[in-house]
Amino acid sequence: MSGSGRDVIALARELAAEFGERAGEVDREGRFPHENIARLKESGYLQLPIPEELGGSGADLSTVCRAQSILAGGCASTALAANMHLFGLGAAAESLADGQDEARMVLQLAATGIVIGGSFTDAATGLNVRASSTPAERVEGGYKIHGRKAFCSLAPALDIFYGTAGLTDGTGLLLFAIGRDAPGLSFVDTWDTMAMRGTGSWDVIFDEVFVPEFMAQVGTPWDEWDxxxxxxxxxxxxxxxxxxxxxxxxxxxxxxxxxxxxxxxxxxxxxxxxxxxxxxxxxxxxxxxxxxxxxxxxxxxxxxxxxxxxxxxxxxxxxxxxxxxxxxxxxxxxxxxxxxxxxxxxxxxxxxxxxxxxxxxxxxxxxxxxxxxxxxxxxxxxxxxx
Ligand SMILES: Cc1cc2nc3c(=O)[nH]c(=O)nc-3n(C[C@H](O)[C@H](O)[C@H](O)COP(=O)(O)OP(=O)(O)OC[C@H]3O[C@@H](n4cnc5c(N)ncnc54)[C@H](O)[C@@H]3O)c2cc1C
Incomplete structure (x- = not known):
C-alpha cells in the first residue's frame, strides 16, 4: 500500500460507517446522496489517487481498491458513483508518473474539488468501446455533438463530463470532455433501477453541443494493448x-x-x-x-x-x-x-x-x-x- 495507506483505510472505515446509516433510505428513495459526495470531497476521498505534490493522497491502485471495498460495505451506490471519478484519476496519476505531462491538468483540476464522470454507453445502441452511435460533426474549431448517452453515474454531481462520439465523416471515435454548463448539454433522471439506485446514473442529452478541438481527441484508445x-x-x-x-x-x-x-x-x-x-x-x-x-x-x-x-x-x-x-x-x-x-x-x-x-x-x-x-x-x- 502507498499514499498513507493506513490513513486512507481509516478514512474509508469512517465514511462507510457514516454512509451505512442512510444507505437503506437512499436506496428506497432512489435518490442521489449529495451529502455523501460532499463528505467524500471535503474529506479528501475523491482526491485519493492524486499525487501528494498536487494536493492528493498519492494512493496507489491497491490502496484505492481496499478503500473502495470498505466504502461499498457501507453504501455500494456511493462507492460505485465515486469509482467513476477515481479510476480515471488513478490512471492519469500513473500516466504522469510515466512522464506524460498532459495528464497533469486533469489531476490539478480534480485536486480543486472538480468531480469528473462520463458515459461511453449510447442510449439507443448500448456499449461498444470501439464505436459510438452518438454522432459528432466536424465544425470550425471543434465538433458538434447531437444525441443521447445513458448510464452516466455521478450525473447529478459531476462538473466535467467525458465520453465518446462517432465522427460523421467515418474517420473514427471522438473522445472528449466538456463542462457541465456547456450550452445544449443536459442530464435527465432516468435512473429507476433495481440495483445501485443511489448512483445517479442518468441519461445525458447533447443538443448540438460544441466541443472545442483542444477538449477532444480522435482515435480508439483501446485498440492496442499498450x-x-x-x-x-x-x-x-x-x-x-x-x-x-x-x-x-x-x-x-x-x-x-x-x-x-x-x-x-x-x-x-x-x-x-x-x-x-x-x-x-x-x-x-x-x-x-x-x-x-x-x-x-x-x-x-x-x-x-x-x-x-x-x-x-x-x-x-x-x-x-x-x-x-x-x-x-x-x-x-x-x-x-x-x-x-x-x-x-x-x-x-x-x-x-x-x-x-x-x-x-x-x-x-x-x-x-x-x-x-x-x-x-x-x-x-x-x-x-x-
Ligand atoms: C450500475 C451501473 C453504473 C454504470 N455507470 C456507468 C458510467 O458511469 N459510465 C459508463 O460509461 N458506463 C456505465 N455503466 C454502463 C456499462 O458500462 C454498460 O454500458 C451498460 O451496463 C450496458 O452495457 P451492456 O453491455 O449490458 O448492454 P448492451 O451494450 O446493450 O449489450 C447487451 C448484451 O450484449 C452483450 N454484448 C454487447 N456487445 C457485445 C459484443 N461485441 N460481443 C458479444 N456480446 C456483446 C452484452 O454482454 C450484453 O449481455 C454502468 C453500468 C451499471 C450496471
Whole structure:
C-alpha cells in the first residue's frame, strides 16, 4: 500500500460507517446522496489517487481498491458513483508518473474539488468501446455533438463530463470532455433501477453541443494493448471488482451477525449453530477468499510489470461473479426475513447483480479468457471460425 495507506483505510472505515446509516433510505428513495459526495470531497476521498505534490493522497491502485471495498460495505451506490471519478484519476496519476505531462491538468483540476464522470454507453445502441452511435460533426474549431448517452453515474454531481462520439465523416471515435454548463448539454433522471439506485446514473442529452478541438481527441484508445490501455482497464476493472467484493464481504458480516443473534422458538442456541448455516457460511467464505486472493495477487504482480489484458479481465470476471454467488448464498441463509427491505441483505442482493454488467461483461470476458487459454490472438480474424 502507498499514499498513507493506513490513513486512507481509516478514512474509508469512517465514511462507510457514516454512509451505512442512510444507505437503506437512499436506496428506497432512489435518490442521489449529495451529502455523501460532499463528505467524500471535503474529506479528501475523491482526491485519493492524486499525487501528494498536487494536493492528493498519492494512493496507489491497491490502496484505492481496499478503500473502495470498505466504502461499498457501507453504501455500494456511493462507492460505485465515486469509482467513476477515481479510476480515471488513478490512471492519469500513473500516466504522469510515466512522464506524460498532459495528464497533469486533469489531476490539478480534480485536486480543486472538480468531480469528473462520463458515459461511453449510447442510449439507443448500448456499449461498444470501439464505436459510438452518438454522432459528432466536424465544425470550425471543434465538433458538434447531437444525441443521447445513458448510464452516466455521478450525473447529478459531476462538473466535467467525458465520453465518446462517432465522427460523421467515418474517420473514427471522438473522445472528449466538456463542462457541465456547456450550452445544449443536459442530464435527465432516468435512473429507476433495481440495483445501485443511489448512483445517479442518468441519461445525458447533447443538443448540438460544441466541443472545442483542444477538449477532444480522435482515435480508439483501446485498440492496442499498450501501457495506456492497461492503466485504464486495470484501474477500472480492479476498482469495480473491489466495490462488488466489498458488498459480498459486508453481506457475510451482516449474515453472520444476524444469524448468531437469531434464536428460533424452542432452540437453545442461535440459528448460526445449525449445520446448514455453518456449511453455508463456509461456502461463502470459500467464494470470497479466492476472489480477494486473486485480486490482491494480481495487484501485487502489477507493481512489477504491465499485465496482459486477459489477467485484468479475469479479475473483473472472477471477482464480480464470486460476489454475486456469495451474496446469493447469504440471502438464502438469512431466509424469509431477507425479503424485507428493513434488512440490508435485501439491498445487497440487488446491488451485487450489477457487477457482471460492467464492461467487460461476462460474455466478452469469457471470450477473452478462452482465446488466451487456447492461444488464439485476441484480434484473430475472422472473429469466429466456420
Ligand atoms: C450500475 C451501473 C453504473 C454504470 N455507470 C456507468 C458510467 O458511469 N459510465 C459508463 O460509461 N458506463 C456505465 N455503466 C454502463 C456499462 O458500462 C454498460 O454500458 C451498460 O451496463 C450496458 O452495457 P451492456 O453491455 O449490458 O448492454 P448492451 O451494450 O446493450 O449489450 C447487451 C448484451 O450484449 C452483450 N454484448 C454487447 N456487445 C457485445 C459484443 N461485441 N460481443 C458479444 N456480446 C456483446 C452484452 O454482454 C450484453 O449481455 C454502468 C453500468 C451499471 C450496471
Amino acid at each position: 501501457r495506456r490501455s492497461e492503466r485504464m482497464l486495470s484501474w477500472f476493472s480492479c476498482t469495480v471488482a473491489s466495490v462488488y467484493l466489498g458488498i459480498a464481504e459486508a453481506a457475510l458480516a451482516f449474515t453472520a451477525s444476524y444469524l448468531s443473534k437469531r434464536t428460533l422458538g424452542g432452540m437453545k442456541h442461535p440459528i448460526s449453530r445449525q449445520p446448514g448455516i455453518i456449511f453455508g457460511a463456509g461456502e461463502v467464505d470459500a467464494l470470497i477468499r479466492p476472489a480477494r486472493a486473486l485480486l490482491e495477487d494480481t495487484l501485487r504482480r502489477r507493481e512489477d510489470r504491465v499485465l496482459p489484458a486477459h489477467e485484468v479481465v479475469a479479475v473483473k470476471y472472477c471477482v464480480t461473479n464470486a460476489a454475486v454467488a456469495a451474496v446469493d448464498r447469504c440471502f438464502r441463509m438469512v431466509g424469509g426475513s431477507g425479503l424485507y427491505r428493513r434488512l440490508p441483505i435485501e439491498r445487497m442482493f440487488r446491488d451485487v447483480q450489477a457487477g457482471p454488467l460492467h464492461p467487460p461483461t461476462n460474455d466478452l470476458a469469457l471470450e477473452g479468457l478462452g482465446r488466451a487459454a487456447l492461444g488464439i490472438p485476441a484480434d484473430a480474424q475472422p472473429r469466429w471460425g466456420d
